[in-house]
Amino acid sequence: xxxxxxxxxxxxDVVPTLLILAALAATPMVALAIGxxxxxxxxxxxxxFAIAAVALNFVVGYGGLVSLCHAGFFGIGGYVVGILxxxxxxxxxxxxxxxxxxxxxxLPAAILLSAMIATIVGAISLRTSGPxxxxxxxxxxxxxxxxxxxxxKYGGDDGLQIMSTITLGPLDVSNRYRFFYxxxxxxxxxxxxxxxxxxxxxxMVLRASSKNETRVIAVGVDPxxxxxxxxxxxxxxxxxxxxxxxxGQQFISPVDMGWDRSGDLVVMAVLGGVGVVWGPAIxxxxxxxxxxxxxxxxxxxxxVFGLLIVLIVVSLRGGLADLAxxxxxxxxxxxxxx
Amino acid sequence: MADVILAVDRLMKSFGGLRATNDLSxxxxxxxxxxxxxxxxxxxxxxxxxxxxMLAPDAGTITLNxxxxxxxxxxxxxxxxxxxxxxxxxxxxxxSVLDHAALAVQARLGHSFRFWKNARRDPALVxxxxxxxxxxxxxxxxxxxxxxxxHGEARQLELAIAIAQQPKLLLxxxxxxxxxxxxxxxxxELLARLKRDYxxxxxxxxxxxxxxxxxxxxxxxxxxxxxxxxxxxxRTDPDVRAAYLGH
Numbered sequence: 001x002x003x004x005x006x007x008x009x010x011x012x013d014v015v016p017t018l019l020i021l022a023a024l025a026a027t028p029m030v031a032l033a034i035g036x037x038x039x040x041x042x043x044x045x046x047x048x049f050a051i052a053a054v055a056l057n058f059v060v061g062y063g064g065l066v067s068l069c070h071a072g073f074f075g076i077g078g079y080v081v082g083i084l085x086x087x088x089x090x091x092x093x094x095x096x097x098x099x100x101x102x103x104x105x106x107l108p109a110a111i112l113l114s115a116m117i118a119t120i121v122g123a124i125s126l127r128t129s130g131p132x133x134x135x136x137x138x139x140x141x142x143x144x145x146x147x148x149x150x151x152x153k154y155g156g157d158d159g160l161q162i163m164s165t166i167t168l169g170p171l172d173v174s175n176r177y178r179f180f181y182x183x184x185x186x187x188x189x190x191x192x193x194x195x196x197x198x199x200x201x202x203x204m205v206l207r208a209s210s211k212n213e214t215r216v217i218a219v220g221v222d223p224x225x226x227x228x229x230x231x232x233x234x235x236x237x238x239x240x241x242x243x244x245x246x247x248g249q250q251f252i253s254p255v256d257m258g259w260d261r262s263g264d265l266v267v268m269a270v271l272g273g274v275g276v277v278w279g280p281a282i283x284x285x286x287x288x289x290x291x292x293x294x295x296x297x298x299x300x301x302x303x304v305f306g307l308l309i310v311l312i313v314v315s316l317r318g319g320l321a322d323l324a325x326x327x328x329x330x331x332x333x334x335x336x337x338x
Numbered sequence: 339m340a341d342v343i344l345a346v347d348r349l350m351k352s353f354g355g356l357r358a359t360n361d362l363s364x365x366x367x368x369x370x371x372x373x374x375x376x377x378x379x380x381x382x383x384x385x386x387x388x389x390x391x392m393l394a395p396d397a398g399t400i401t402l403n404x405x406x407x408x409x410x411x412x413x414x415x416x417x418x419x420x421x422x423x424x425x426x427x428x429x430x431x432x433x434s435v436l437d438h439a440a441l442a443v444q445a446r447l448g449h450s451f452r453f454w455k456n457a458r459r460d461p462a463l464v465x466x467x468x469x470x471x472x473x474x475x476x477x478x479x480x481x482x483x484x485x486x487x488x489h490g491e492a493r494q495l496e497l498a499i500a501i502a503q504q505p506k507l508l509l510x511x512x513x514x515x516x517x518x519x520x521x522x523x524x525x526x527e528l529l530a531r532l533k534r535d536y537x538x539x540x541x542x543x544x545x546x547x548x549x550x551x552x553x554x555x556x557x558x559x560x561x562x563x564x565x566x567x568x569x570x571x572x573r574t575d576p577d578v579r580a581a582y583l584g585h
Binding site for chain 2: 207
């Protein structure tokens with residue numbers, strides 16, 4: 001595309017991404033300044049769900065595939081970290097391998113396992129489209145959910161407490177601040193990866209397929225394998241987010257992988273804006289913070305929450321990202337005039 | 339024997355009780371512009387869809403360059419050199435003119451499992467795409483989104499996408515459908531230029547355009563080709579006049 005368009009895309013993508021990362025990076029300092037470490041805990045949760053929502057949006061916003069099994073992948077990532085740590089703590093080998101509390105091993109393990117499962121789930125689910133895709137991914141999510149409940153050895157219904165200290169190589173990341181920056185680095189990497197992917201040749205095929213499959217086939221591309229690859233990438237990144245959640249809160253439970261959590265991730269993406277890569281990160285932040293604030297005000301917070309979401313989605317068709325861009329455009333417009 | 343690029347042999351396709359394609363045989367010569375005319379409902383678009391591979395025939399064979407492609411799916415036929423412009427414009431609303439042509443170029447260049455480099459800044463895609471866009475006269479609109487194009491421009495873009503595929507055979511399904519007189523004349527001129535470089539199957543209702551562009555014309559009635567011949571032969575053929583031209 002021509003140069004002006006390139007500059008426009010920089011303004012549209014790079015600047016907001018950097019602003020989001022900078023704002024998040026500043027939260028621990030704010031927490032220290034006002035002496036409220038709880039803020040870091042919230043910010044960590046925001047970052048982790050931002051990773052999952054940005055990852056999910058790769059298939060929802062760019063692939064046109066609304067998946068309801070991403071909480072399943074989120075949970076799979078969490079359980080890989082949790083189960084490996086359990087075997088480490090109890091000094092009991094898992095089949096032929098020993099347990100570990102080192103993320104340098106358990107993260108790649110989570111990536112590998114989620115990639116394999118996502119390949120199978122994707123290959124089956126992508127034979128369908130539209131509402132059928134929605135339903136079949138929902139079914140897979142419930143399989144994962146009940147699978148986790150069936151893990152009696154690892155807590156079943158009650159979830160799995162991580163008793164050992166989580167490390168990353170030689171680095172102890174049980175420190176709240178250190179862990180936050182680890183998660184933030186993963187979010188930055190996720191935004192970079194997804195940002196590159198959507199503008200690459202791969203991304204062009206994926207995006208075109210979501211809007212007009214007939215056209216893509218007519219020029220000589222079978223969209224199926226591209227959709228599958230996108231689904232796997234998205235699932236793996238979501239599993240990494242789940243692994244971080246488990247490591248950060250030293251706990252993972254089936255509740256983290258219920259189908260309603262899959263719905264939450266879709267809401268985060270739509271709330272933030274599916275048209276830009278960074279949109280769902282804003283959506284995740286709004287979701288986590290609203291949930292927290294509203295639930296402290298009233299026990300009927302979900303009613304207010306629902307109303308707010310409807311209001312935002314109806315008034316801003318591109319989600320919160322639209323609002324941000326409108327404000328930004330107006331500002332820079334004024335600056336030009338002034 | 340003349341150099342045949344496409345041979346269709348006894349093609350059959352039924353929808354329920356309707357024989358949309360009925361024992362259809364046809365040969366298209368390399369480099370010729372072969373028009374297919376026929377009354378509404380004769381099965382022209384159904385035939386094109388079977389050539390492209392969107393529809394599977396019930397019986398019969400389609401041979402491209404001596405290779406049986408009857409069983410090949412549409413995307414593979416595109417790679418083998420068949421490009422189709424759709425009667426009802428088929429575009430990606432939020433892709434620009436150039437994006438569409440670039441997508442066709444990247445499809446031609448092989449697999450698209452390339453994740454890192456920005457496709458819109460890739461000269462290997464942009465340069466040939468721009469060439470195709472210029473050929474159809476849309477250069478000034480290359481950054482316009484498909485949803486903002488006029489009807490005539492969208493028709494031109496359909497053609498640009500097909501050209502960007504560098505096909506061996508162009509299937510043009512009513513490229514002038516819904517165009518005004520002025521756009522129609524411009525499109526005829528454009529097609530006249532294209533026919534020098536491509537083998538073309540042209541479906542068109544504008545008889546003036548058909549008779550000026552076509553090297554040969556086949557007349558399709560009720561899914562069957564009743565006559566193939568040079569324009570002047572078809573124009574005066576009594577069967578054709580009775581079946582189609584109607585006067």
